Amino acid sequence: xxxxxxxxxxxxxxxxxxxxxxxxxxxxxxxxxxxxxxxxxxxxxxxxxxxxxxxxxxxxxxxxxxxxxxxxxxxxxxxxxxxxxxxxxxxxxxxxxxxxxxxxxxxxxxxxxxxxxxxxxxxxxxxxxxxxxxxxxxxxxxxxxxxxxxxxxxxxxxxxxx
Numbered sequence: 001x002x003x004x005x006x007x008x009x010x011x012x013x014x015x016x017x018x019x020x021x022x023x024x025x026x027x028x029x030x031x032x033x034x035x036x037x038x039x040x041x042x043x044x045x046x047x048x049x050x051x052x053x054x055x056x057x058x059x060x061x062x063x064x065x066x067x068x069x070x071x072x073x074x075x076x077x078x079x080x081x082x083x084x085x086x087x088x089x090x091x092x093x094x095x096x097x098x099x100x101x102x103x104x105x106x107x108x109x110x111x112x113x114x115x116x117x118x119x120x121x122x123x124x125x126x127x128x129x130x131x132x133x134x135x136x137x138x139x140x141x142x143x144x145x146x147x148x149x150x151x152x153x154x155x156x157x158x159x160x161x162x
Contacts, residue, residue: 008104008147013111015136024053028060040064040146042138043080051080064146081142091141092118092126098144111136 012034014026027050031037039060041051054060065077068086083091098104099115106112117132128134 008098008144010105010107010111010140010143013108013136013139015110015139021049021053021057024050024058028054028058031060031062036062038062038064038146038150040081040142042083042142043078044083047080055079064149066149081145083138083142087145088126091138091145094148095137095141095144104140104144106140108136111140 012030014023014030018026027039027041031039039054039062041047041054041063043051043066051063054063063079064081065079066081067075067077069090081087095104099106114128114132114134114136117129118126118134118137119129120126128137
């Protein structure tokens with residue numbers, strides 16, 4: 001593995017608004033550039049399209065498969081990271097701890113700017129302040145979870161629905 005994985009250093013960042021197939025192709029290229037890096041793609045909303053293209057068109061060989069922490073051994077791994085009411089607090093809390101303990105080394109000033117406006121609201125929701133963005137925070141958090149969990153299922157078997 002590359003030095004970035006060993007020491008938790010951020011080595012790349014993609015940010016922008018691309019068509020779904022374009023984002024999949026960019027991820028495929030970057031993953032291959034970084035020695036077939038394990039790609040953790042959020043499966044919510046449009047992530048399904050990106051995952052479909054990576055898996056079935058690009059045939060990217062190392063995609064993250066998620067297993068819920070409370071059903072390990074009982075559940076089948078599912079392609080992609082689900083950001084939901086159960087996983088988002090884990091993602092945010094683990095990322096906060098990793099930054100505080102210097103277990104991860106962010107290099108993006110835009111990511112750090114987003115962290116400065118990422119809040120927990122009165123209702124307990126974790127998100128960007130009104131008028132701000134949190135895409136980089138969530139993406140970095142997913143990358144940290146994928147690094148931590150490291151689930152990769154190399155198989156010709158297709159997950160249900162794909």
